[in-house]
Amino acid sequence: MTRHPAQSKCDLLIIGAGPAGMSAAIVARRAGLEVIVADEGEAPGGQIYRNASRSPLADASVLGDDYLAGRALIDAFDASGATHLANCVGWQIESESRRAVAMLTRRAHAGEASGTLDVSARAVLVATGAQERPWPARGWTLPGVMGIGAAQTLLKSSGLAPSQDAVLAGCGPLLWLFASQLLNAGRRVRAIVDTTPRDAWRAALPHALPALAGADYLLKGLRMMRAVKRAGIPVHRRAGAFSIEGEGCAERVRFVDEHGASRSIDTSLVLLHQGVIPSTQLSRSLGCEHEWDASSACWRPRTDARGRSSVENVWIAGDGAGIGGARAAAYAGTLAALDIARELGALDAPARDARSRPARLAMKRHLAVRPLLDALYTPPAALRRPADDVIVCRCEEITAGEIRAIAALGCQGPNQMKAFSRCGMGPCQGRWCGTTVGELIAQVQERAVADVGYYRIRAPIKPVTVDEIADSIALDDGFTRGEFPS
Template sequence: MDEKIDVVVVGGGPAGLNAALSAAQMGAEVLLLDAYPAPGGQYYRQPPQHLADHPTPHQRQGRQLWQEALASGVKIRSNVTVWYGDAEKTLIYHSNQGSIALHAKAIILACGTFERPVAFPGWTLPGVLMTGGAQTLLYHGVLPGRRVLLSGSGPLQLVVAKKLLEAGAEVVAVLEGSSRLLRRGMRHFAGVWGQWERLGEGLSSLATLMGRRVPYRFGWGIVAAHGEQQVERATIARYDEHWRPIPGSEEQVACDTICIGFGFVPFTTLGKLMGVKHIWSGDWNMEIPERDETMQTNVSGVFAVGDGAGLGGARLSILEGQIAGIAAAHQIGYGGTRAVAALQKLAPKVRRERAFQKMYTDLFAPGKGLFELAKEDTVICRCEGITLEQIRRARAMGASSISEVKAITRAGMGECQGRMCGLHINHILAQWTNKTPAEVGLNPARPPVFPLPIQALLLEQES
């Protein structure tokens, strides 16, 4: 089944919802595709049904935005998987009704992020989870553990630690990999000015930790997790400026849960499949799409917005979504001078948010030492069970690219398609081959972007 539409937005988070709303307000016919049961993404994540009567402020904001988009004529299809796209602005998505092809005049990619995986001894033990995963469990009223250690970087750790305390957990410590935050932050005073809501949330969380006497240690991080059947304790250490553990500083901490939060990685696979040019961000050690001031990529009519196009937070995502929605609608003939005026009004707001983004990157971008924590028997590719030693053997056989390691070991061939191990293998090879991560590169994009039922592929072949 094929459909034609003006603008298709992929992703229903802050960027996607605002892009869809803005394009619709300019007069375009808009369809928003989202993988979740209800739009909102991670930032506006809607509560489960039994908690729907007690939404958080963010959830109320997301619900209001969602309803406003519907009222403006945006069509929303939830619980769908977009698994193919190309430079001709064709998308294919799968739902319980089968696979449907869309032919759009413009496409806005708001695909979001996934949490940055870090492989260290014991990271596959039950009880080790990502900070965002812990936050999701808390949203659903589930306590991730009783005695929790948090290790990572950035203010999300403080927010989750506060929620854990409020839910009844004991937080044994919060470890912040960055050091000298205050001194470094003073260089970005202009970027922080006016960000009172963000500062207030962080200070409120910090006050809760101090009131409960939770240690908050700068320049410290995880080294290893230990336990027989699950996490029982952790080894932590002071990190140097490159985030390598300093010998002799190691300590043992008793815990049953370890929350790891070293930031996020943009999901760029769909854009790469469509021919979008990507550049390497040395600050965050990841790929991001190259865009112009309207968020359009090198592929005409294809826009990329939000954290899926470069980490900047919800406020920047909202602005980028609005710009891309207006620009996409204007490009295909809607909005006229009203669209031009709206774009001019948004430009200075984006510049202010980018100043904050620069500050955040300088303070919290993780160091390359994180990719050196794994030992020879540490599993790097969880889907296929491939260890660092097996990757080293592949290198000894001549493998110098991720694709060659994949061909020899199957690392990256599992259900996550390399999202959990790709960056780690990239940095391992860069170190072993004396290349930069950008020179090593990541796996090429191939359809399907996400795992699909075999039946869906058979139906697509028949059609």
């Protein structure tokens, strides 16, 4: 019996074809590097530029100028000469002996061949972007409840808009962006329930003056809020005690308004959002060091200004290294690619530094508004640490009360919590409960979240079939099957 996974070699393997990954591929190819870009999407663009080059919408301009601007980046990426592996799941990457070895599984789509690919690369750039912050509100597991990011993905990928009785709840720029995009498309929503705390502006005020360097972002946000107001959509600000109710599916939302009055809105679709946080599963599986960012209440990998991680020959760029938005992510990808080219001998240090200077200055301007947004929209602890009866781990249906009870017994961290409760052992592998579990343990034991830590991530970092794992194992003609147990 002879079976070998398909093998490939390159100078640079990039995981993720969003703004950071595409920009890095373009720059690396210009430096003469052989580049492979693996991405789970059917086309390049990532979440922010999903289907920007072939939108199903009759008029894609309803999604805004920033979305349309992604087409130029996608065109440049397509023309770069980088190898793009679409519909490709990277489920194991190991860095050793100055090379990284990755297992990628390409799923069949539109007549393309499927199978497992073994890629050996001299350097790896992790550009996996962000995920929506989990918001374990009461009733968030009911049918009819989903994230605003997921709803926006449906709009971009399939042209599907939510029903007119939808309620948008939470806080953050995406809340207002999606509402304005729906208005541009001729759709409405029933209401917006804004959970931004009353005192958030006071915390954000010290960052207001530096944020003027990114005044275009502030003006865009004001225009979106004005559009919602002009459309007459009810906006309930400074909402608290938010919950979703229904028998078998979402039927209504309840909350306390800014005047302390209890309110209820009937709805069959609730779209939740509390901002986005870096997607760290892949960087954690590689052994990269991470730190707790208290200003935005999330974990982020520890990198230098060029995206170099704590692991040799591994760089991280874009929102996966810290939330900065699409345009900042593109410049981060450029800086990382130039540093990689220097490390691999394709550029000398003076050339790298000279080419990096414009990108560094531009990225600084695009990041100027981030401290203000973090102070304004990072949800308070009360929203991140739910009541005891609220489910935290959706996969295993573990409540906050169960986690607190185990923490009170002396459970030292999320990994021990996993052993005691199965919390984090489901298909999402902790993506939707890891941050909350750490915060709950820290709350009970009066410890710092950074001290509590996070789940230990092991391969496969994405769900794969037994057949796909078997395809990754090389067997020669001398292979013999043993009797169980073998």
